[in-house]
Amino acid sequence: xxxxxxxxxxxxxxxxxxxxxxxxxxxxxxxxxxxxxxxxxxxxxxxxxxxxxxxxxxxxxxxxxxxxxxxxxxxxxxxxxxxxxxxxxxxxxxxxxxxxxxxxxxxxxxxxxxxxxxxxxxxxxxxxxxxxxxxxxxxxxxxxxxxxxxxxxxxxxxxxxxxxxxxxxxxxxxx
Amino acid sequence: xxxxxxxxxxxxxxxxxxxxxxxxxxxxxxxxxxxxxxxxxxxxxxxxxxxxxxxxxxxxxxxxxxxxxxxxxxxxxxxxxxxxxxxxxxxxxxxxxxxxxxxxxxxxxxxxxxxxxxxxxxxxxxxxxxxxxxxxxxxxxxxxxxxxxxxxxxxxxxxxxxxxxxxxxxxxxxxxxxxxxxxxxxxxxxxxxxxxxxxxxxxxxxxxxxxxxxxxxxxxxxxxxxxxxxxxxxxxxxxxxxxxxxxxxxxxxxxxxxxxxxxxxxxxxxxxxxxxxxxxxxxxxxxxxxxxxxxxxxxxxxxxxxxxxxxxxxxxxxxxxxxxxxxxxxxxxxxxxxxxxxxxxxxxxxxxxxxxxxxxxxxxxxxxxxxxxxxxxxxxxxxxxxxxxxxxx
Numbered sequence: 387x388x389x390x391x392x393x394x395x396x397x398x399x400x401x402x403x404x405x406x407x408x409x410x411x412x413x414x415x416x417x418x419x420x421x422x423x424x425x426x427x428x429x430x431x432x433x434x435x436x437x438x439x440x441x442x443x444x445x446x447x448x449x450x451x452x453x454x455x456x457x458x459x460x461x462x463x464x465x466x467x468x469x470x471x472x473x474x475x476x477x478x479x480x481x482x483x484x485x486x487x488x489x490x491x492x493x494x495x496x497x498x499x500x501x502x503x504x505x506x507x508x509x510x511x512x513x514x515x516x517x518x519x520x521x522x523x524x525x526x527x528x529x530x531x532x533x534x535x536x537x538x539x540x541x542x543x544x545x546x547x548x549x550x551x552x553x554x555x556x557x558x559x560x561x
Numbered sequence: 562x563x564x565x566x567x568x569x570x571x572x573x574x575x576x577x578x579x580x581x582x583x584x585x586x587x588x589x590x591x592x593x594x595x596x597x598x599x600x601x602x603x604x605x606x607x608x609x610x611x612x613x614x615x616x617x618x619x620x621x622x623x624x625x626x627x628x629x630x631x632x633x634x635x636x637x638x639x640x641x642x643x644x645x646x647x648x649x650x651x652x653x654x655x656x657x658x659x660x661x662x663x664x665x666x667x668x669x670x671x672x673x674x675x676x677x678x679x680x681x682x683x684x685x686x687x688x689x690x691x692x693x694x695x696x697x698x699x700x701x702x703x704x705x706x707x708x709x710x711x712x713x714x715x716x717x718x719x720x721x722x723x724x725x726x727x728x729x730x731x732x733x734x735x736x737x738x739x740x741x742x743x744x745x746x747x748x749x750x751x752x753x754x755x756x757x758x759x760x761x762x763x764x765x766x767x768x769x770x771x772x773x774x775x776x777x778x779x780x781x782x783x784x785x786x787x788x789x790x791x792x793x794x795x796x797x798x799x800x801x802x803x804x805x806x807x808x809x810x811x812x813x814x815x816x817x818x819x820x821x822x823x824x825x826x827x828x829x830x831x832x833x834x835x836x837x838x839x840x841x842x843x844x845x846x847x848x849x850x851x852x853x854x855x856x857x858x859x860x861x862x863x864x865x866x867x868x869x870x871x872x873x874x875x876x877x878x879x880x881x882x883x884x885x886x887x888x889x890x891x892x893x894x895x896x897x898x899x900x901x902x903x904x905x906x907x908x909x910x911x912x913x914x915x916x917x918x919x920x921x922x923x924x925x926x927x928x929x930x931x932x933x934x935x936x937x938x939x940x941x942x943x944x945x946x947x948x949x950x951x952x953x954x
Contacts, residue, residue, distance in 0.1 A: 411582030
């Protein structure tokens with residue numbers, strides 16, 4: 387497939403993924419644009435990958451993690467909770483979700499990436515480890531710590547939604 | 562403490578922000594104008610949707626090919642031969658209970674059907690031409706359960722059910738032993754791509770397939786498979802929606818085919834089509850009602866045009882025959898319609914005067930099963946291979 391055709395088909399989905407990953411549409415636009423520029427330059431290599439979409443998604447994750455690393459070297463960190471958090475509004479779930487989005491944005495980049503890849507993209511621990519270039523235990527640890535910071539408690543049933551081995555423990559006979 | 566639903570909600574919120582940002586900033590226009598993007602001419606990202614209604618599916622093909630340059634056969638109108646009239650109207654299968662309807666055909670010629678028994682429960686069975694229905698299972702209707710989709714291959718049938726529109730079960734029926742195995746118990750429907758209320762299904766080579774969603778948007782991005790012999794599950798991640806060509810197989814937009822059984826000639830990318838399949842043939846139309854394409858696994862491809870004045874869609878393919886829904890049925894049942902029979906070998910088309918009922922017309926290997934009357938009061942089973950081809954005088 388030609389690069390232009392691939393971009394035409396996939397850019398929207400890639401941008402959405404990048405927004406969820408970064409928590410910031412402006413940053414996501416930058417990350418995706420940079421990724422696609424690199425992908426264009428290396429298209430002869432990228433286009434023959436077993437799964438081009440997964441390959442470019444990996445490039446987006448790497449670009450994001452690299453961007454976060456570069457940003458921290460040059461940008462003073464400030465706690466903007468006081469001005470960025472929405473006004474308390476306990477009457478709507480939307481406000482709670484907005485608050486959660488803010489907290490997601492403040493997670494360390496690897497924790498955030500691991501959570502997004504696990505619970506948004508539905509990847510397995512092994513797939514995330516491969517994508518992030520780390521071990522499965524590190525991925526599990528990142529996810530666990532991230533969820534803890536977000537004060538998210540997953541029940542067994544909710545864990546099943548992304549763990550096929552637990553989702554399908556054993557087929558059962560029906561009388 | 563927060564829950565998984567809260568996290569899903571946050572993802573949805575971020576997706577909405579992505580869409581709002583793209584809309585408000587003219588993201589696509591920026592893509593075209595930024596000189597640093599050497600791919601500036603790239604077109605905007607297509608919004609991928611998957612629509613299914615009454616057998617019409619939107620197809621996406623990563624291995625798209627344009628229409629073939631084969632010859633076009635003009636159709637000609639003829640009258641239905643007596644043997645066809647006899648078969649279509651009189652080859653009725655006796656079924657117990659009420660509201661029988663065909664759901665799928667196995668590749669050894671058994672038709673999976675359902676009916677309502679005297680207690681108001683929905684029951685399943687299989688039947689072959691000339692034999693009586695063998696019951697398979699029972700689904701109590703007071704629970705609010707309904708049938709989603711059914712697929713069959715060999716002596717296996719698989720069915721999805723949904724409960725009050727919220728959860729879905731998938732059951733595997735072994736037609737040889739009568740054993741029923743629940744593959745997916747009480748799963749959230751929102752996590753499973755569904756048509757007609759239940760999970761999409763396919764069964765091939767002793768493996769059951771169904772798509773699932775692991776994204777907050779609900780788009781199917783995972784293909785679950787169950788190996789009947791090994792009693793084990795597998796999953797494959799993909800990036801696009803799945804389209805099922807039952808019983809031909811599965812096409813997966815993410816770049817690979819779960820089934821290699823698609824004909825060489827198949828529908829083009831991104832266009833809304835009505836599609837129907839037999840075990841080795843596929844027919845499709847753009848829906849404009851002027852052209853029908855037919856293709857089989859051996860590479861034979863036919864285009865039929867002219868005099869096919871507007872029709873609603875393709876009801877079924879049975880061997881070389883295509884059944885067209887003319888949409889001229891009884892006003893009391895919006896799903897009914899007069900069915901026309903098109904012989905793709907000769908281009909001959911004939912009115913059948915069959916009023917297709919609420920159930921879909923299903924076929925496999927030239928065997929045609931359909932219900933007529935209000936919500937399928939009569940069950941017909943026709944072996945088209947034993948009937949003469951249609952010709953124009």
